[in-house]
Amino acid sequence: MKKIIAVLLAVTLCGSLITGCAKKAEDKSSDPAAESTGTDGETKKTDEPAFSGETVVLKLGHNSNGESMYNQGCEKFAGLVETYTEGTVKIEIHNSGTLGDEAELLDGVRMGTVDMALINSSQLASYCSEFSVLSLPFLFEDYDHVEAVVSDEEICSILTKDAQNNGNVHLMMPFWADGFRHFVNAKHEVAVPDDMNGLKLRVPSWEALVAATEEFGAAPVTMPFGEAYSGVSSGTVDGMEGTSWSILANGIDEICGYMTLDGHVYSPSVLIMNVDKYDSVLSDAQKEAVDRAAEEAGTWETNLVRDAEQEDLAALKEAGMTITEVDKSAWVEAAQPVYEKFADTYDQDLIARILELK
Numbered sequence: 001m002k003k004i005i006a007v008l009l010a011v012t013l014c015g016s017l018i019t020g021c022a023k024k025a026e027d028k029s030s031d032p033a034a035e036s037t038g039t040d041g042e043t044k045k046t047d048e049p050a051f052s053g054e055t056v057v058l059k060l061g062h063n064s065n066g067e068s069m070y071n072q073g074c075e076k077f078a079g080l081v082e083t084y085t086e087g088t089v090k091i092e093i094h095n096s097g098t099l100g101d102e103a104e105l106l107d108g109v110r111m112g113t114v115d116m117a118l119i120n121s122s123q124l125a126s127y128c129s130e131f132s133v134l135s136l137p138f139l140f141e142d143y144d145h146v147e148a149v150v151s152d153e154e155i156c157s158i159l160t161k162d163a164q165n166n167g168n169v170h171l172m173m174p175f176w177a178d179g180f181r182h183f184v185n186a187k188h189e190v191a192v193p194d195d196m197n198g199l200k201l202r203v204p205s206w207e208a209l210v211a212a213t214e215e216f217g218a219a220p221v222t223m224p225f226g227e228a229y230s231g232v233s234s235g236t237v238d239g240m241e242g243t244s245w246s247i248l249a250n251g252i253d254e255i256c257g258y259m260t261l262d263g264h265v266y267s268p269s270v271l272i273m274n275v276d277k278y279d280s281v282l283s284d285a286q287k288e289a290v291d292r293a294a295e296e297a298g299t300w301e302t303n304l305v306r307d308a309e310q311e312d313l314a315a316l317k318e319a320g321m322t323i324t325e326v327d328k329s330a331w332v333e334a335a336q337p338v339y340e341k342f343a344d345t346y347d348q349d350l351i352a353r354i355l356e357l358k
Contacts, residue, residue, distance in 0.1 A: 051087075053088065055088055060118070061100065061117045062093075062094075063105075066096065069249075069305050070269070071093065073301030074297075077271070077293055077297035078091035080292075106124065109169055112276055116273045118272075121134045128159065128166075128171075130159045130162065131159055133350055135265055137209070138264060138265075138328070138332045138335055139354060140354075141358045145357060146268075155350065168276070169272050172290075174302070175268035175269065177301060177306060179246075179306075180264075182242070182259055182263060184240060184258060184260070186238055186256045188258060193216040193330060197217040198218075199238045202225075202231055204222065204225065205222040208342060212335050216334055233255055244259075247312075248312045253319045253320070259322070260324050261325050262326050264331065339351075
């Protein structure tokens with residue numbers, strides 16, 4: 001009887017040991033920070049979670065209103081960032097210039113007082129000089145040409161070299177679409193450049209666009225976009241220029257009855273971030289996720305602008321605008337002196353490379 005009891009106790013003890021070891025092995029395998037021993041006997045730790053720590057909040061500023069394509073693109077970007085970083089990075093959007101106009105936003109990102117901003121390439125030219133060529137009139141033929149240019153690695157490398165050398169702004173490619181820009185006015189229909197004579201038109205302070213407006217026969221008046229509506233309403237200017245979606249989104253059709261579909265400039269925007277903030281607060285995994293989100297959001301916003309253009313024009317026409325399609329050849333010819341004026345200022349090889357892709 002004693003022998004039988006001893007055997008039973010031994011079996012029970014052995015079973016307990018086996019169960020305990022299995023439980024420890026199970027607990028160890030389920031612990032993401034558990035240690036393991038390599039073949040050399042050295043204790044090693046498994047990989048830490050890719051996304052951990054306190055949530056990073058980044059402020060993103062831009063000048064367009066909450067209904068704009070740009071703001072929709074920024075919302076898309078914010079959603080992708082939160083998804084791809086598993087909620088460890090959040091984007092706080094400040095639209096309508098609440099963090100400053102584009103010049104102030106660019107300075108803010110460079111100094112680190114603004115985390116991120118969506119900046120038009122013509123404004124960015126004050127920091128990355130090669131971007132200035134993108135505001136030349138009729139440099140781009142159509143959206144297919146734009147896509148060919150922004151997909152060209154050599155061109156993108158030339159455009160971004162100043163940012164890489166200066167080192168305090170991180171550019172997130174690809175470009176965001178602003179769309180082709182057209183003239184609108186409150187006075188009369190414009191079909192050829194001569195019809196612009198005598199018109200005072202609000203334009204942004206882009207030197208090539210100011211020069212082109214003068215060549216077309218109008219008097220350019222530089223003022224912030226936010227003042228254009230009141231400027232036309234008060235008679236300070238007779239009209240302005242801009243993309244179809246910005247004209248629609250800002251109610252410009254209420255004060256300007258005539259649109260000229262000349263498509264004189266295509267000036268995209270770029271999402272930028274302060275380099276110190278990019279390097280100091282984001283882990284490598286978060287950087288990769290944010291860059292991925294920026295690339296996808298930029299492509300998404302570009303397709304949104306391109307696909308919506310005809311709908312925007314239809315809406316403007318339905319609202320009572322007279323929309324005039326033009327023979328661009330006369331406009332292109334009138335704009336040629338602008339290229340000559342800036343021949344010694346802008347990179348002629350870069351311009352030629354862009355034109356070759358038409």
